[in-house]
Structures are given as C-alpha cells and as structure tokens.
Amino acid sequence: MNTEYLKDLNAMQQEAVLYTDGPLLIVAGAGAGKTKTLTYRILHLIRSGVNPNEILAVTFTNKAAKEMRDRVTSLLSDRKYDSSPFVSTFHSLGVNIIRENAHLLGLTRHFTIADDSDTTGYIKEALKELDLDPKQFEPRKIKSIISRSKGDFISREQFIENIRGGFQEVVAKVWEKYDMSLKKEGALDFDDLLLKSVQVLKENLEIRHQYHKRYKYVMIDEYQDTNEVQYELVKLLVGENKNICVVGDTDQNIYSWRGANIKNMLHFEKDYPDTKIVMLEQNYRSTKTILEAANEVIKKNVYRVPKNLFTEKEVGEMITLHESFDEGGEAAFVADTVYSLLESGKVLPTEIAVLYRANFQSRILEEAFLGRQIPYQVLGVKFFERKEIKDVLAYLRASLNRDSLSDIKRIINVPARGIGKVTIAKIFANQFGDLPSGMQVKVNMFYGLLHSIREYMEDHSTSETIKFVINKSGIEEELKQGSAEEQEKLENIKELVTLSLKYDAFGAEGIDMLLSDAALASDQDSLMHNNGGVRLMTVHASKGLEFKYVFITGLEQDLFPHSRSNSRDAGESEEERRLFYVAVTRAEHKLYLCYAVLRTIFGMKQVNTPSEFLNDIPAHLTHFEQGGASSDDKIVYL
Secondary structure: OOOHHHHHOOHHHHHHHHOOOOOEEEEEOOOOOHHHHHHHHHHHHHHOOOOHHHEEEEEOOHHHHHHHHHHHHHHOOOOOOOOOOEEEEHHHHHHHHHHHOHHHHOOOOOOEEOOHHHHHHHHHHHHHHOOOOOOOOOHHHHHHHHHHHHHOOOOHHHHHHOOOOHHHHHHHHHHHHHHHHHHHHOEEOHHHHHHHHHHHHHHOHHHHHHHHHHOOEEEEOOHHHOOHHHHHHHHHHOOOOOOEEEEEOHHHOOOHHHOOOOHHHHOHHHHOOOOEEEEEOEOOOOOHHHHHHHHHHHOOOOOOOOOOOEOOOOOOOOEEEEEEOOHHHHHHHHHHHHHHHHHOOOOOHHHEEEEEOOHHHHHHHHHHHHHOOOOEEEOOOOHHHOHHHHHHHHHHHHHHOOOOHHHHHHHOOOOOOOOOHHHHHHHHOOOHHHOOHHHHHHHHHHHHHHHHHHHHHHOOOHHHHHHHHHHHOOHHHHHHOOOHHHHHHHHHHHHHHHHHHHHHHHHHHHHHHHHHHHHHHHHHHHHHHHHOOEEEEEHHHHOOOOEEEEEEOOOEOEEOOEHHHHOOOHHHHHHHHHHHHHHHOOEEEEEEEEEEOEEEEOOEEEEOOEOHHHHHOOHHHEEEEEOOOOOOOOOOOO
16 A cells, blocks of 8 residues: 555654554644644545545534545545545534434424524514513523533433522523424424434434444544533444544633533543544644743643644744733734734735734724724624624614614614514504504603603713613613623623723714714725735634734733633633633744733723733743833823
C-alpha cells in the first residue's frame, strides 16, 4: 500500500492516523491541524481496505461538516469509489436515523422539523390555553429550560419528579401542552432530533446492531462540546470493537451554558478502557510569542488535559497591551491601528478581527470604523439592525409621527398587550369603533403611552427619553425577567442609552439627529456587509476561525472575565479563562489586548480594573501603550 500521503503529517499526526483499531483520544490544541488529521485518518482507513460507507464522522456545524467533506473528497479524488463516508452534523445524523425508523416513533419519513419561531409559537399557545400571562411567564425562558433539560437527557417525567417552586410547575404544564402540539403537527424540535434518535437505538437492540454493522469506524470532532444526549448517542453508535476516535480540546470548552459537558472528554478513558491518547501540540497558526502567552494563561485551569503548545514559526512581534481612558478612546485606537494596517497595502480587511465579550460593545467600534470609512462586517446582527434596538427607535418615531403606521404596527404589541392582527387591521382601516370595549381600552392605553413619550421628550434630554421609553413601555421589565438571551438584549438597549448621551447637548433636536444617524448607519453597514471587511464579533463566534491580526477589546474585570464568573462556581471561572484562551489563539501574526479605565454602561461612567487575565501574560511578551480619551471628552490632568 502506497503511504506517501503520510509525509504531509508530523510525527504525532501520523501516530493518530495509523492507529485504526480501538478507542483513540486525540487531544488537539488550537491550530494543531485536527481537521487535517481526521481527514487523513479517513483516507488511511479507506486505503487500508475499509469500505468508505463504513465510516461515520460527526461534527457540530454545517460549515465544519462541509469543510471535512470537501477535504475527504479531494484526498480521494485520484481513485473511484462506489460510496463515500457519512460526514454529518449531530442533528443531520439524527434526522437520518429518525427518517429510517420513523414508523417506530409514530411519524412518517416526511415529518416536520419545527424551527425557532414555530416552537416559540407552540409555547405561547400553551400559555394561552393554561390562561397564563406571557408577560409573567416569558415564553423564551420556558423554551430555554425545556431545551436545556432535553439536552441534559432529562425527560418531562423526570423534570416533574424534581420540581422545586411554582415556576417549574408552570414549565411542566407548558411542556406537556408543547409536546402535544408537536405531536399533533407531526413535528419534532431540534432537541427531539437527538432525543428520538437515542430512543430508537436504546429501545431496539436489532436496529442498534444494524448501525454497528454499518458504521464500523466512528469519529467525533469537538468532543469537548458534546452534551448529555449527544454523549449517549455516540455510545449507542459505537459497536463492540470500540473503533471510536474523538478529537477535542478541553481548553476550548466554552459552551457549558448550552449544555456542553467537559466531563465527557475528561472521562473518555473510563468509558473506553485501553484508550490510546495522542497529543497534537504543534501549532501551525501562531507565533512563538502568542503561543507562550496562551500557554501561560490556560495553565491556571484545573479541569483540563495538560498540554503545551509549541511552534516552529518565528518569535514574532510583541503583544501590544493598550490602555485607553474610555471606550471611545479604545475604539479610536482600534480604528486608527486598523486604518494604518490597511494603508500599508500588506493586509486585507478580512485578515483582521476585533473581538469582544458582549454584543453591546460593537456599537462604539462600528461608529469608529464608520468615522474612518473602514469596511467591516459584524458577525451577527449589526447594532442598529437588532430587533430590540429597532423597537425602541420605533417608539420614538411613532410618538413623533402618528402617521408612521409601520412603526405602530411594529410596537403596538411589544411587549405583548394582547393586540392582534385583526385589531391592527381595524385600527388602520379607521374602524376603531367596531372593536370590543376591552380592546378599545388596550389600544387607547397604547396611544396614551405614545402621547406621554412625546410630552416627556419636550423637556428632557435624548438619553433620559430613551430611559423613559424602555421603562414605561414595559420592555425593560420583560427583558429583566427573561433568559440569558433576553438579558443580552437589555444590555444592548442600555448601550443605546450610552450612545444617546452625545445627543443630549442638542436639546429638542437630539432625538431627530439620533434617528437620522441610526438610519444612515444601517445603510452604510449593509453596503459594507456586501463588500466584506474587518470582522467584528464576540469571542464565542470566533471559535474555529483564525486571523493574521486580532484585537481583543474590553479586557476589564467584570466585563472580561464577565461578572457572572465571580460566583463560587469554579467551572464558570475556568470557562471565562478558556474563552480568553480561545480569543488569544485566533491570532496568527499580531495580537492587541485593549482595555479602558472608564466605560459607560447604561449611561453611567464606571472606573474599571484591568482584567485579571492580563496579569497572567509575562511582561517580556508585551509592549505597553497608553492612549487618550475619545474626542468628545476633555481630560483634566491633576
């Protein structure tokens, strides 16, 4: 057998590729070529005589699955094969298993997969049937609890057995109605795609053995990110020969908030005795300086598989540690530095990334990039295009212009007031008198709110008016009681208050100026999105990506690490450190670490302590710079 392809691999990668039988744990550090190792392992198995369709490779995202599939196809292109490996995401694998065994679940092969809006709608209907107020029992929060329970392999019956408190009783009742709605529609939600697959394999030994015969070699990517139901599904798919290979990195486990259990990887050797462990520690991405910093940061964590990344690349530039007076100064530094990099002609916009811990931080950065006319792309929704921001701005526009029907339609039921589409249609058709008296009261209260906002803004500043809107409308109260996702929306709205401070000096014209600037910024953002540009994103969104130049902003205590990690839970604290490690290891050539002495949050300036993570980076690796404030502020030196 010709094994010339092994020359493309380093010694440890070769070891992983050549170990074909029995359980294998590949601990692959950031930038260590894990995808290359997996795809070459698939190539080697096939060249060794394994039928391609006997290989199952599972990863988490469609992007990762496509990349793996394309690489395998390219590696096998010199010969013709009658079949190919099954490369899939977990959820696609679940769909495949369910469709093949739909009759066992009372479904047809053409069952419906309920999306996010469908499932939220079912929960709202359940609350309505139970005569419960969605304002008091927020549908998305209930949905999040049900989803997390399913991911933790907790059934509704088990959930009921462990109920503590009235809210969990409501969840249990809603869950029952929710399941009934799914069943009635012949539908499954995303979590069911995995749960029902496990149910089929667990309850039917013969079918389980059929999959064991089909998939004689199972490979799982990003194993550290598996939750309980994914863990169970993998165990059920592995046959008696235990030909399972998992690849992962405990130092990049950053999704515990959505159920990822780091113990699945830490306990792999207990689950599969006689496991061979291969360490991929050679990094092909970053300079020696960046890797030394990353190693020093992560070694403080206890819950990990110890390793030490190294590289044969150059020492590289020192890490820039930049202190700004405030967030405006920080954004100006980032924009100015990026501008200089692009002006050099040696760097493409897409080779630069600006990372932050929380979504609200993007606003001031976007503003600085627009001011410098730097093309950029926000991974996620741009600040002024976020629904919650649009809702608040719509209140302002509707209070100023009652003829703005699109704004009224947008917010008349935000937060929910029980005003439906039929009522809105009658209002717009001037048939208000045809509405029931109770509905007329609700509609009049809404228009009364718009009137009070208009009156309030006449003798209050722009920022005070926005605070008034989010308070009196009920938006603030609704988001406060919501899930982590809703809390983040509230943070974004608070950032809108901070943004609006600079319009306060313009008096009554401030609101109009804010609304005009918001509309113009949205247009420019969409143009830059089409043209590509510098990437702005959260650290979570950056996982799996790499850039020549990386800026990590907002490195202040209680922001990064986030204040939530100050609890006694060591796991949360370690996850924040892993998140910083992921951010650092995105950089190939140059890393910038930025923090501000002052940061305005919800219209209030706060004095910040630099992030504890900065203390973990050896001084000889960093070059310290100090910048000023944003142009809007005056610094008085004492």
